[in-house]
Amino acid sequence: MENIRELFQILTRRFGFLNKNCCSIGEFEISMIHSHILFEVERRNKPSMQEVAEALGTDITTFSRQIQTLVKMELVEKTPHEEDRRVQLLSLTTQGKFVTGAIDQQMKDYLEEIFSHLGADEREMVIQSIKLLNEAMAKSSRCCQPNMF
Helix, strand or coil: CCCHHHHHHHHHHHHHHHHHCCCEECCEECCHHHHHHHHHHHHCCCCEHHHHHHHHCCCHHHHHHHHHHHHHCCCEEEEECCCCCCCEEEEECHHHHHHHHHHHHHHHHHHHHHHCCCCHHHHHHHHHHHHHHHHHHHHCCCCCCCCCC
């Protein structure tokens, strides 16, 4: 029987290397966590800081420090919610949208290169398997409760 944990360890490590190498955009060196934050802010419509922190499974204190870095880099803006000024909403700046788009394209290129080593049927099988695994993980009582996918 295959060692499933070993397969996941290797996959996670390889994907981590992929992420680590993806995010040099012009003058910006974007860390993996910053890449994940930018991705979540982009895919949601003016999310609150709490919403994105929860989606990433990060405590709000650590997340707040990460956001401050992205604000200083002029990639993210924080604006108070109209109805509750204590709630900060996040959005990408024009520069943030450019950086996020460039990261997205780099990741698509990397994944396309990886998938180029598979036949069309294998590629579809892998994609469907990842979808099934994501759905099963979302249902698990032991992990993955944030709405990440």
